[in-house]
Amino acid sequence: MTVLAEDWQCRARQLAQGLIAAGKLWSAPWQEALCAVPRHELVPDVLRRDPDGSWHRLDTTTPQGQQDWLEQVYSNKALLTAAADCPGPQSLRSSSSMPGLMTRMLEALDVHDGHRVLEIGTGTGYNTALLTHRLGDANVFSVEIEPDLLELARQRLARLGYHPTLVAGDGAAGLAEHAPFDRIIATCAVPALPWTWVQQTSPGGVILTDLKTARGAGSLVRLTRYPDRAExxxxxxxxxxxxxxHHPAAHTPQHPRPRRQPNSHPEQRTTTLDPRTPWNCLVVWFLASFTLGPDIAVGYGRPDQNGNPTVTCLTVGDGSWAEVTLTHDQGNHHVREGGPRRVWRIIEDAHALWITLGAPGWGRFGLTVTTDHQRVWLDTPTSTHTWPLALPGPLTPDIPRVGPVTGGSTSPTPLRPGQLA
Ligand SMILES: C[S@@+](CC[C@H](N)C(=O)[O-])C[C@H]1O[C@@H](n2cnc3c(N)ncnc32)[C@H](O)[C@@H]1O
Incomplete structure (x- = not known):
């Protein structure tokens, strides 16, 4: 398909202007890169998921289809770009992240001419192209776990004249043969920071990654490399x-979906904590995850006669579970809990702690990583409020099916079902 240069360039400029206005893009070199890299060349295929869970490719064979695709490509949207042929959220293999999130991360990375950057998660290569445009072929290295995606990115980048070093492999290992790097940027989420990334970052260098202790629990963290730690x-x-x-084509959960402990006799009580609270305020969810553990299945169930769910259901790795009614009687929601631990009590405690701490947003939390421990802290590394990360942390497979996400939160963009950057 042919896309006129003036057409995509105009769209790219509009995208950049929108991001500048939204405060997600501010420095001249990244503005220039955003206007110069034709995102459509790197994202020729955009996928949509049908209600039955199957995937279909956006049709670009008609003039209208091509306009729709270009509209998507030059908007501030994450685009789903590769999926495995299996149902469920795990079938998503790759996406091109929201341009506004990428520019926010690139700005936060604070690169300077001559910096050597390692990217984990090449995907479509769009972000790799922005980095290469800014820093040059010799300074950009990118690792992708899926060899076929890497090959496609390599071909498309080469057609645009970009030749960064691209490697197929597990980015958790970094890229020792090309280390050290001034910056490491990961466009996938880790349950704890791979120590190899710290080892492969120059002193004073920066690591920027998404850290998630459980599904949705965590956010972007920017660490500086010190002699003995990253913080x-x-x-x-x-x-x-x-x-x-950790493996290509690993589209099934690394850990089995938690199952309710069989024959666990439920206890019943009421709670004044709305079951939507953890999703409306993901910091609460983050705090609860340190006690609940990484394997948490969240969903909605017990549909009424119209098919609308009436309860939030949570199940954690040891088989403990809770169901909380979405409706309430004068502020009291009904709770049923079973298994060895009281899951909803843990979330209530996390919420109470969050209130006691002054309802902190993400910016009040930090992370210290050393060879033998990793801990999250509040306000300062020497704080008495710290939470150790499980090493190594398993990944969690489940996401809410229906998103009761409304209202304010410390998270300007609350998690929605299946939402990815
Ligand atoms: C959000 S997508 C990448 C977005 C990409 N930066 C772009 O602009 O298209 C995340 C990517 O990380 C890749 N990935 C997942 N695990 C990985 C690993 N262990 N090492 C390297 N890449 C990995 C996925 O296959 C996927 O392509």
Whole structure:
């Protein structure tokens, strides 16, 4: 298909202007890169998911279809670009992240001419192209777990005249043969920081990644490399990337979906905490995840006669579970809990702690990573409020099916079902 240069260039400029106005893009070199890189050349195929869970490709064979595709490509949207032929959220293999999130991350990366940057998660190569445009072929390195996606990105980047070093493999190992790097940027989420990334970052260098202790629990964190550790704060705005996978084509959960402990006799009580709270305020969910553990299945169930769910259901790795009614009687929601631990009590405690701490947003949290421990802290690394990360943390497979996400939160962009950056 032919796209006129003046057409995509005009769209790219409009996208850049929108991001500047939204405060997601500010420096001249990244503005220039955004206007110069033809995103459509790197994202020729955009996928949509049908209600039955199957995928279809956006039709670009008609003039209208081509306009729709270009509209998507030059808008501030994450585009789903590769999927495995299996049902469920795990079938998503790759996406091109929201341009506004990428520019926010690139700005936060604070690169300077001559910096060597390692990217984890090449995907379509769009972000790789922005980096290469800014820093040159010799300074950009990118690792992708899926060899076929990497090959496509390599061909498309080469057609645009970009020749960064592209490697197929598990980015968790970094890229020792080309280390050290001044910057490492990961466009997938890790449950804990791979120590290899710290080792491969120059002193004073920066690592920027999404850290998720459980599905939706965590956000972008920017760490500086010190001689003995990496340390830094979470970004104040929420972001969510797809999980880092350790094997290509690993589209089934690394850990089985938690199952309710059989024959666990439920206890019943009421709660004044709205079951939507953890999704409306993901910091609460983050705090709860340190106790609940990484394997958490969240969904909605017990549909009424119109098919609308009436309860939130949570199940965690040890088989403990809770169901909380979405409706309430004078502020009291009904709770049923079973298994060895009281899941909803843990979330209530996390919420109470969050209130006691002054309802902190993401920007008040930080992370310290050393060879033998990783811990999240509040306000300062020496704070008495710290939470150790499980090493290595398994990845969680489940996401809410229906998103009761409304209202304010410390997270400007609350998690929606299946939402990825
Ligand atoms: C959000 S997408 C990438 C977005 C990409 N930066 C772009 O602009 O298109 C995340 C990518 O990380 C890749 N990925 C997942 N686990 C990985 C790993 N262990 N090492 C390298 N890449 C990985 C996925 O296959 C996927 O392509």
């Amino acid at each position: 830094g704060r979470f970004d104040s705005t929420y972001a969510a990337f797809m999980d880092l996978r």
